[in-house]
Amino acid sequence: MGHPVHLIIDGQPHDLTVDPRTTLLDALRDHLGNMSPKKGCDHGQCGACTVLVDGRRLNSCLLLAVSLDGAEVLTSDGLAPDGEPSVLHTAFLEQDAFQCGYCTPGQICSATGVLREAADGHPSVVTEDHGHDHPIELTEDEIRERMSGNLCRCGAYVNIVAAVRQAAGASTASEGTAR
Amino acid sequence: MRPFDYVRADDPAGAVAAMAERPDAAYLAGGTNLVDHLKLGITAPDLLVDLGRLDLADIEELPDGGLRVGAMVRNSDLAADPRVRRDHPMLSRALLSGASGQLRNAATTGGNLLQRTRCVYFQDPTTPCNKRAPGSGCSALGGYTRYHAILGASDACIATHPSDMAVALAALDATVVVLGDDGEKRLPLTALHRLPGDEPERDTVLEHGDLITAVELPPPDGAARTRSTYRKIRDRASYAFALVSVAAVLELDPDAARPTILSARIALGGVAHAPWRARRAEQLLAGAPATRESFRRAAAAELERARPVAGNEFKVTMAQGAMGSVLAELAGLGEENEDSPDE
Numbered sequence: 129m130g131h132p133v134h135l136i137i138d139g140q141p142h143d144l145t146v147d148p149r150t151t152l153l154d155a156l157r158d159h160l161g162n163m164s165p166k167k168g169c170d171h172g173q174c175g176a177c178t179v180l181v182d183g184r185r186l187n188s189c190l191l192l193a194v195s196l197d198g199a200e201v202l203t204s205d206g207l208a209p210d211g212e213p214s215v216l217h218t219a220f221l222e223q224d225a226f227q228c229g230y231c232t233p234g235q236i237c238s239a240t241g242v243l244r245e246a247a248d249g250h251p252s253v254v255t256e257d258h259g260h261d262h263p264i265e266l267t268e269d270e271i272r273e274r275m276s277g278n279l280c281r282c283g284a285y286v287n288i289v290a291a292v293r294q295a296a297g298a299s300t301a302s303e304g305t306a307r
Numbered sequence: 308m309r310p311f312d313y314v315r316a317d318d319p320a321g322a323v324a325a326m327a328e329r330p331d332a333a334y335l336a337g338g339t340n341l342v343d344h345l346k347l348g349i350t351a352p353d354l355l356v357d358l359g360r361l362d363l364a365d366i367e368e369l370p371d372g373g374l375r376v377g378a379m380v381r382n383s384d385l386a387a388d389p390r391v392r393r394d395h396p397m398l399s400r401a402l403l404s405g406a407s408g409q410l411r412n413a414a415t416t417g418g419n420l421l422q423r424t425r426c427v428y429f430q431d432p433t434t435p436c437n438k439r440a441p442g443s444g445c446s447a448l449g450g451y452t453r454y455h456a457i458l459g460a461s462d463a464c465i466a467t468h469p470s471d472m473a474v475a476l477a478a479l480d481a482t483v484v485v486l487g488d489d490g491e492k493r494l495p496l497t498a499l500h501r502l503p504g505d506e507p508e509r510d511t512v513l514e515h516g517d518l519i520t521a522v523e524l525p526p527p528d529g530a531a532r533t534r535s536t537y538r539k540i541r542d543r544a545s546y547a548f549a550l551v552s553v554a555a556v557l558e559l560d561p562d563a564a565r566p567t568i569l570s571a572r573i574a575l576g577g578v579a580h581a582p583w584r585a586r587r588a589e590q591l592l593a594g595a596p597a598t599r600e601s602f603r604r605a606a607a608a609e610l611e612r613a614r615p616v617a618g619n620e621f622k623v624t625m626a627q628g629a630m631g632s633v634l635a636e637l638a639g640l641g642e643e644n645e646d647s648p649d650e
């Protein structure tokens with residue numbers, strides 16, 4: 129029954145033996161004690177379990193751990209190595225972008241993906257100039273659309289949008305590509 | 308969840324061979340539909356054949372100028388591909404109006420086509436459902452029908468196919484490439500999904516073990532580049548399935564004295580068990596003047612065959628209105644003014 133899986137999680141290599149039914153979310157929380165990603169719905173609907181796998185944001189509740197042999201997984205914890213908050217963590221704190229905080233690690237991982245996707249010129253359905261391949265400015269509309277896979281039951285959306293905007297401004301400025 | 312074995316396929320032929328020996332096996336692609344169904348108990352395979360490492364994740368240019376999209380190309384990568392955005396913006400828009408950023412990063416071209424209906428009763432193993440348990444009855448009839456079919460349904464099942472991408476591909480005349488036990492076959496995308504009839508358990512014409520290896524897009528034409536779009540009407544502005552959607556490509560005659568339609572290719576989503584290619588409307592539009600009246604008449608003719616059930620009658624008007632207004636917009640007729648019809 130057990131299948132060997134090698135995963136690099138938040139920078140640390142792990143060798144696990146998993147039942148093929150185990151999701152990445154359950155492997156992280158139940159096998160490795162990494163409580164950063166949260167289980168909201170367990171059906172791909174809420175985004176609380178969002179992590180980065182090889183740099184892409186994904187719902188860890190819909191991924192089978194066995195299929196990810198060799199992957200690098202980053203949780204919100206791993207985005208703050210040695211407790212040093214990322215641009216997004218800081219922005220969430222400064223903008224008061226949470227209440228209970230349950231959805232926050234998923235929001236942070238998702239927003240990390242959003243910043244990269246926009247910098248890479250990936251359009252969203254609200255992007256006006258759809259055909260042109262250039263970094264996308266993260267307006268409020270863009271952020272709302274791109275973050276729609278992350279629900280917040282406390283309804284902190286207004287401040288979440290402000291936090292992502294702050295982080296987007298900070299990251300474009302630091303890359304010298306402000307537009 | 309029933310225990311299952313797991314194998315990782317190294318090449319397409321190996322994947323097909325692994326399935327051939329096991330009647331209860333299933334392919335695993337992005338997993339965003341299948342893993343959900345394993346948890347819900349809708350399906351219980353005894354073996355998963357993982358397609359994740361197959362060399363099918365590229366988008367290649369074909370000699371005729373078309374594109375060959377590997378079955379494992381992720382929805383987000385297909386939507387962001389510069390050639391797709393330039394030549395088939397309607398496809399990119401359809402992809403981007405489906406699901407969420409995270410889900411599109413996982414969802415694949417093959418898996419998206421073969422995702423199953425979102426009918427709430429299908430997803431709830433405690434209720435009768437002919438698609439999930441043939442012969443048990445259809446709980447949607449007389450139940451919650453907002454997301455159900457108005458065209459081509461049967462007494463056995465009124466489910467809709469939920470994909471946005473498939474609707475755009477239907478209007479684009481895409482081709483599906485399939486590898487089976489008996490070699491490769493090619494079929495038009497519009498021939499992949501079935502209407503329910505008295506076998507609603509069969510979503511498509513594929514047989515057990517058939518592997519979608521690619522979807523091919525025809526060479527772009529000027530109309531697909533400039534006069535095409537995808538419009539999705541839903542209960543929330545984002546992250547919701549379509550009530551009704553319209554994919555359309557409109558080709559106008561550049562030589563005609565008055566704006567005249569050369570051809571239209573139209574597909575509707577959210578209304579049937581398959582992406583619904585609006586052939587009747589297309590026939591009426593070919594050669595007709597590009598006026599609001601033509602579009603209205605064509606949309607009405609297409610929806611004449613609609614058979615809504617209690618609770619989804621509104622979708623007939625919605626589909627008709629959406630189709631007419633999308634076509635008018637593509638013809639450059641601008642916003643409709645109810646008070647001053649143009650004819």
Ligand SMILES: Cc1cc2nc3c(=O)[nH]c(=O)nc-3n(C[C@H](O)[C@H](O)[C@H](O)COP(=O)(O)OP(=O)(O)OC[C@H]3O[C@@H](n4cnc5c(N)ncnc54)[C@H](O)[C@@H]3O)c2cc1C
Pocket residue numbers: 171172173333334335336337338339340341342343358378404405406407410413414415416417418419420421422469470471472517518519520546547548549
């Ligand atoms: C919350 C939520 C919201 C969503 N909203 C939308 C939406 O608005 N619009 C929309 O279009 N979709 C939506 N989706 C559905 C999503 O698009 C599909 O789940 C996804 O496209 C399926 O692709 P996959 O690669 O993950 O497939 P999988 O889950 O891996 O597979 C799906 C099915 O296809 C089979 N399969 C996969 N690949 C192949 C192949 N190459 N050959 C043969 N068989 C294959 C599998 O065996 C399985 O039966 C939503 C999903 C969720 C969870």
Ligand code: SF4
Pocket residue numbers: 424426427428429435436437438439444445446447448463464465466507
């Ligand atoms: S509409 Fe189809 S899928 Fe839904 S309950 Fe009826 S038979 Fe099942």
Ligand code: FES
Pocket residue numbers: 166167168169170171172173174175176177178187188189190
């Ligand atoms: S727990 Fe994964 S999306 Fe809700």
Ligand code: FES
Pocket residue numbers: 225226227228229230231232279280281282283284
């Ligand atoms: S802060 Fe409570 S769910 Fe988002």
